[in-house]
Amino acid sequence: KELFYLALDGQLVSVPLRFAPAHQPESESHVPMFFAHTGPLQDLSRHYVVSPDGRRFLIDTVVEEPAAPITIILNWKPPAD
Numbered sequence: 001k002e003l004f005y006l007a008l009d010g011q012l013v014s015v016p017l018r019f020a021p022a023h024q025p026e027s028e029s030h031v032p033m034f035f036a037h038t039g040p041l042q043d044l045s046r047h048y049v050v051s052p053d054g055r056r057f058l059i060d061t062v063v064e065e066p067a068a069p070i071t072i073i074l075n076w077k078p079p080a081d
Contacts, residue, residue: 005025012036012048014059033035033062037061 003015012035016028036059038047048059 001025002054004048004054006036007032008059009041010035010038012059 001019003017004044005013005015007013012033014031014033016031018026018028020026036048036057038059038061046059050057
């Protein structure tokens with residue numbers, strides 16, 4: 001079993017878990033997997049879903065679009081009537 005979480009830096013992290021009989025779960029050291037590019041993690045909504053076999057992730061990512069260009073016209077004079 002594994003526990004997955006998004007770290008504050010945007011990395012998806014895996015923590016392997018072991019379940020001993022009649023004991024609390026034991027965790028191993030965390031394993032950073034990859035950057036998820038989810039944007040700000042200010043809300044508590046789920047930004048990803050893990051497949052049942054733990055091999056695939058569906059991630060709500062932020063796509064950065066290039067900024068629209070701005071045109072500035074200097075010394076513009078309106079046309080004469």
